[in-house]
Amino acid sequence: MHKGMGGPHVFAIDVRSNDPTQPVKTLRWRFNARE
Amino acid sequence: MKMRHVRAPFVLAASLLAAATASCAPAAPAVTAPRPPTPAVRGAPALAFDTLAVDMGTVPQDQMGVQTFVVMNRGDRPLHVGPTTIDVEQGCATAKTVEQATDIQPGDLVLLPIMFSRHTETGPHRLRVKVPSNDPLKPMTALSLRFTVSGDAPPPAAGPRLQVDKDMIDIGTVPSDWPMYEQFTLRNVGTAPLVLDKALVVRVEEGC
Numbered sequence: 274m275h276k277g278m279g280g281p282h283v284f285a286i287d288v289r290s291n292d293p294t295q296p297v298k299t300l301r302w303r304f305n306a307r308e
Numbered sequence: 309m310k311m312r313h314v315r316a317p318f319v320l321a322a323s324l325l326a327a328a329t330a331s332c333a334p335a336a337p338a339v340t341a342p343r344p345p346t347p348a349v350r351g352a353p354a355l356a357f358d359t360l361a362v363d364m365g366t367v368p369q370d371q372m373g374v375q376t377f378v379v380m381n382r383g384d385r386p387l388h389v390g391p392t393t394i395d396v397e398q399g400c401a402t403a404k405t406v407e408q409a410t411d412i413q414p415g416d417l418v419l420l421p422i423m424f425s426r427h428t429e430t431g432p433h434r435l436r437v438k439v440p441s442n443d444p445l446k447p448m449t450a451l452s453l454r455f456t457v458s459g460d461a462p463p464p465a466a467g468p469r470l471q472v473d474k475d476m477i478d479i480g481t482v483p484s485d486w487p488m489y490e491q492f493t494l495r496n497v498g499t500a501p502l503v504l505d506k507a508l509v510v511r512v513e514e515g516c
Contacts, residue, residue: 288508289504291468292467306483
């Protein structure tokens with residue numbers, strides 16, 4: 274992280290697969306960067 | 309009882325430095341591994357973590373994944389860490405960690421994995437990971453892990469079935485110049501080969 278990137282953040286990764294019940298599984302990473 | 313064939317899990321690991329650099333500062337060089345910030349303490353070792361508390365949300369009963377803390381030495385003397393122990397404050401005891409003590413040189417970091425096997429209880433869990441060190445200001449640091457084990461039995465898995473050890477992680481408030489590292493464990497709990505799309509892209513849903 275860098276200066277100026279403070280505040281709440283949510284990053285997400287879409288995992289696409291051949292699982293018919295969930296072809297797209299989203300994984301989330303949440304944090305609050307303090308300056 | 310039949311032996312169960314266990315397929316090797318796929319681990320999706322990421323350094324937040326790499327993701328943040330790509331999304332917020334495209335002119336900066338890409339970083340592929342977490343790096344510690346500049347040493348901030350003179351004349352002693354200085355223990356720091358990427359975060360002290362993690363909320364993993366709801367996890368499956370057969371989680372079998374890993375939660376990782378980044379351990380840093382921000383001083384200018386060698387840091388001795390460990391042996392690490394885990395206390396169960398709520399729920400069942402199915403987590404293990406590295407038992408051996410280790411030395412971290414000034415400016416270096418190591419990863420401290422907390423490994424989960426199958427949970428024997430459902431409901432809320434709270435673990436306290438105790439990390440002793442020779443940091444004169446932090447002879448004992450307690451890390452907190454929270455999660456809720458889902459009681460839903462998995463449906464009969466005909467065909468490929470993707471299972472993740474956690475689909476959300478909240479590491480709370482962290483310094484903006486701190487290195488961070490996270491990994492997700494992906495497993496196929498179905499009866500047919502699971503094919504993952506190789507194009508994994510980090511999206512920014514909030515922040516920059």
